[in-house]
Amino acid sequence: MTKSSNIFLVGASRGVGREIAHYLIRQNLPVKALLRSETSRAELDAIGVQVVLGDAINASDVERAILTDEPIHTVISTLGGLPTDTERPDYLGNKNLIDAAVKAGVKKFILVTSIGTGNSVKALSPQALVALGPVLVEKEKAEQHLIASGLTYTIIRPGGLKSEPATGNGVLTEDTRIVGSIHRADVAQLVVQCLNSERTNNKILSAVDKNMLFTQTDFVEFSLD
Template identity: 80%
Template sequence: MTSESYIFLAGASRGVGREIANCLTAQQLKVKALLRTETAAAELQAIGVKTVLGDAMNVGDVEAAMLTNEPIHTVISTIGGLPTDTEKPDYLANKNLIDAAIKAKVQKFILVTSIGTGNSVGALSPQALAALQSVLVEKDKAEQYLIASGLTYTIIRPGGLKTEPATGNGVLTEDTRIVGSIHRTDVAQLVCRCLNSDRTNNKILSAVDKNMLFGQIEFTQFTLD
């Protein structure tokens, strides 16, 4: 990354996205975030993030935020909806971001989805799958669109998310059978480490806390360097 280029963050108003913003600014990286509310924008400005008001579901908003004379090195998206949402952003919003990222000639696109998406569907219990099915279908469409886009990508699929301080035990694996919990702060730290890891280029990785696995499956941890 050059000192002039930005990391563009979508989904930073809460959850994993907010933790990623904290992680990136702590490293004194230049971050630009697309946000829907003035309140979220003010909170992120306070930690040094450049903010743009807009909705990722709107192509015009995304292009206005990304296609500027400020180069964007990497796009990170944690955008996702709830099973109760009538219009889910998981595919549509991420499609807009991917299309704009191609036009902006970004170097890398990091997409955060969830375990249960795509070929990790078998990791979930039937109950969890039934509850999340409508969202997972949209997340899978987003993953497939990104893979087909020609962009260099990293897809991170976290397990069940908890809002607690980082444990430092978050790990990545290519093993699609793995399922467990992980703290949002640990997911954010893993995502930030993927930024400069060429080993993660064009990889799909599950993220779990190695001490919070569901079931004791032996698996190979993915090393970032």
């Protein structure tokens, strides 16, 4: 991917998405971010992110942002709902993004979901599944829509997220049994490393900090090289 290629980021107002925005800018990569409100605009403007206002749940907002004269190389979505949302964007928002990305001829779509989604469901405890079940169903629908879209994709499923600075110990694995914690900044680094890694094309990968596993399970780290 060249420096002139554009990255379209959704979820940049908080959490992993905000960490990704900062990390991309530090790598001198041009970023356009879709924001639902003005709340986080000043921070993103200040670091050099091009901000477009719109709601991912509104398909026309998404198309207006993605289908422009400037071709989008990669879409990165960390879209997830808040408990206060009346309509969760986990599936519908991502569906709109995926559909628009297909129309725009996007080269790669990186979707950040969660351990416990799809075939990693057995990694979670029964208590966690009770709490997260409805959200995981929506995230799995988004994953399946992306896989069926024909886009080149990478799906990253982080474990329990923490807000402390990056440890550098974040790893990816195809092992669906793995569960643990990981700092949001480490997830951001892994996501950005996947941009140019052809080995991650059409892969579903769990992301954990190798020093913060919930159970000591031997697993094979996924190599990006």
